[in-house]
Amino acid sequence: MTTTLANRRRPTRAGGPEEGRPARRNGSSSSRPGFVWALPATIFFGLFALVPLIAVAVLSFTTWRGLGDPKFVGLKNWESLFQDPVMLQSLWLSLLFIVLGIVTQTPLSILLGVWAAGTQKNRAILSAIYFVPLLLSSAAISVLWRALLDPNFGIPGQMSWLFGDGNVLGTQTGAIAVLIFVGMWQFTPFHTLIYQGAAKQIPPVLYQAASIDGAGTVRQFFSITLPQLKNSIITSVILMVVGGLTTFETVLILTNGGPGTSTTITAFHMYQEAFRRFDFGAGSAIALVLVIISTAISFAVVRVSGYDKMRSSLEGL
Amino acid sequence: MKTRPNYLAGIGAFIWLAIVAVPLYVMLSATFQTRAEFGDNGPLSLPTSFTLQNYVDAITSGFGRYFFNTVIVTVGVVGLVLLLVPPLSYAIVRSQSRAASVIFRVFLLGLAIPAQAVIVPVFYLINTVGLYDNLLGVILPTAAFALPICTIILSGTMRDITPELYEAMAMDGATPARSFLRLVLPLSKGGLSTIAVFSALQAWNGFLFPLILTQSESTRVVTLGLFNFQTQFGINIPGLLAAVTLSMVPVLLAYLFARRALVQGLMGAGGK
Known part of the structure; x- marks a missing residue:
């Protein structure tokens, strides 16, 4: 998320207010706030987010079981981390979750977003309903779906032609499918919102020109809408990667990492190591892996797509 | 924006509406049924009775x-x-x-x-x-x-x-x-x-x-x-x-x- 916003705003905004307005440098500076105004929030944020980020790196080289003080143990946590089969499996599962999440949510949310960016009246009401899942807590959504999918009292019992014996969460494939579907149910509205906002900003003149040239709706979609949405697709994919890596509540409540360890993705494994086995050193190492991977992927997507060099998709218009 | 209505996207939008709305409907209708009735009828059927007992139970629990x-x-x-x-x-x-x-x-x-x-x-x-x-x-x-x-x-x-x-x-x-x-x-x-x-x-x-x-x-x-x-x-x-x-x-x-x-x-x- 950071990279997107940072890169999007840097050219115009993050450079600070002084850029581009040199004329006002002298004279009025006494009426401008000093950086002291920013200090309370910065200190507060530093205390709960930045210092812990450094602390988690330090803790990953210690052993701490919740009592007393952490003891330095060198690379021990890291060595056992890379020999832990559940950890290695969890990385593959996280990758699978991210890929499946992107593949299922992106096309759907682009279509819905472009559709919702239109102007007809019923769209406003429909999109109001679409956004409801976005407002609900992951906990409420997971509890709801767990109840709906209950083998005895839920929907599978009534639709055995689709669900077989009804114990959807009892197999690895079923459990993964449910988690992907619930993720889709919960987050498609959010990504739809991103695409809706972006689609609204595509200049109508592009479509008018295309119509004159004889391009149909489908052609217009692929030749105008999709290229114009490139920035949003990148933003949305990065958010899905980071979101997918840190999915936690859904797994805890819907599958508890199971059956067995078959849906134990990395974020959930971290929770188990730290707060169920009280091995905070090992938990910290996994947490650091999460941070490194999510930052690296975000940077990679930005690099590969050339997003950082692109100021506006409207250049040349 | 586009002058022609996009039927395909419209149909997709309605299908998605059902996917979003049906679970919410099942949730609401279940809360107004007794446990026994919900167990007998299943989640997708229309409620035949009305009770607020579930809400009372939730609050008191x-x-x-x-x-x-x-x-x-x-x-x-x-x-x-x-x-x-x-x-x-x-x-x-x-x-x-x-x-x-x-x-x-x-x-x-x-x-x-x-x-x-x-x-x-x-x-x-x-x-x-x-x-x-x-x-x-x-x-x-x-x-x-x-x-x-x-x-x-x-x-x-x-x-x-x-x-x-x-x-x-x-x-x-x-x-x-x-x-x-x-x-x-x-x-x-x-x-x-x-x-x-x-x-x-x-x-x-x-x-x-x-x-x-x-x-x-x-x-x-x-x-x-x-x-x-x-x-x-x-x-x-x-x-x-x-x-x-x-x-x-x-x-x-x-x-x-x-x-x-x-x-x-x-x-x-x-x-x-």
Whole structure:
């Protein structure tokens, strides 16, 4: 998320207010706030987010079981981390979750977003309903779906032609499918919102020109809408990667990492190591892996797509 | 925009509407049925009777207390955000010091820090200062993690105030504090309500911090209550769904009355 916003705003905004307005440098500076105004929030944020980020790196080289003080143990946590089969499996599962999440949510949310960016009246009401899942807590959504999918009292019992014996969460494939579907149910509205906002900003003149040239709706979609949405697709994919890596509540409540360890993705494994086995050193190492991977992927997507060099998709218009 | 209606997308949109709406309908209809009736008829059938007993059960099984706790956490988080973010955004938008632009970048980077990544040190910190199992211990980190996005939203609003207005204030000899109170705050009302609604939503729906940082029933928040209810009484589906419905009511009310602010906040979260 950071990279997107940072890169999007840097050219115009993050450079600070002084850029581009040199004329006002002298004279009025006494009426401008000093950086002291920013200090309370910065200190507060530093205390709960930045210092812990450094602390988690330090803790990953210690052993701490919740009592007393952490003891330095060198690379021990890291060595056992890379020999832990559940950890290695969890990385593959996280990758699978991210890929499946992107593949299922992106096309759907682009279509819905472009559709919702239109102007007809019923769209406003429909999109109001679409956004409801976005407002609900992951906990409420997971509890709801767990109840709906209950083998005895839920929907599978009534639709055995689709669900077989009804114990959807009892197999690895079923459990993964449910988690992907619930993720889709919960987050498609959010990504739809991103695409809706972006689609609204595509200049109508592009479509008018295309119509004159004889391009149909489908052609217009692929030749105008999709290229114009490139920035949003990148933003949305990065958010899905980071979101997918840190999915936690859904797994805890819907599958508890199971059956067995078959849906134990990395974020959930971290929770188990730290707060169920009280091995905070090992938990910290996994947490650091999460941070490194999510930052690296975000940077990679930005690099590969050339997003950082692109100021506006409207250049040349 | 497009002049021709797009039937294909329209059909897709209606299918998705069903996927979103049917589970919500099943949830609501289940909460008005007795357990026996729900068990006999199954979730997809139309209700034949009406009872409010499930809601009574949910409230008496502790959700009254959980709601109270969640309200405290939400008010605390919104209060802290409204106290900390406006001066910060003001400095980011108007300060000429290098430090302010560095700080803005720090907050942009802060967006990428997932709560999971720092939960162990935060647990250590909260334990050390003696706030474990205390609602204040939930409020502080929840507010801290709401800061980056709220700062980006609010500084966006504050940038829209034209420089001429600041200059006029400066001409009158206004100090930064006076400009802040008389000019910036009144003209940022839209952004302020967006960050208030948005941070309230995050606090209301928060799960990880309460899960790790509280323990006893007296500090339990609604989301944890749902999780707990499910592990203990998972078989009582109508009761469980009544609790889920109750947890959603305040958010849906907020959505009805502050839809603009919410959607703007969420769009801000998406970068555009």
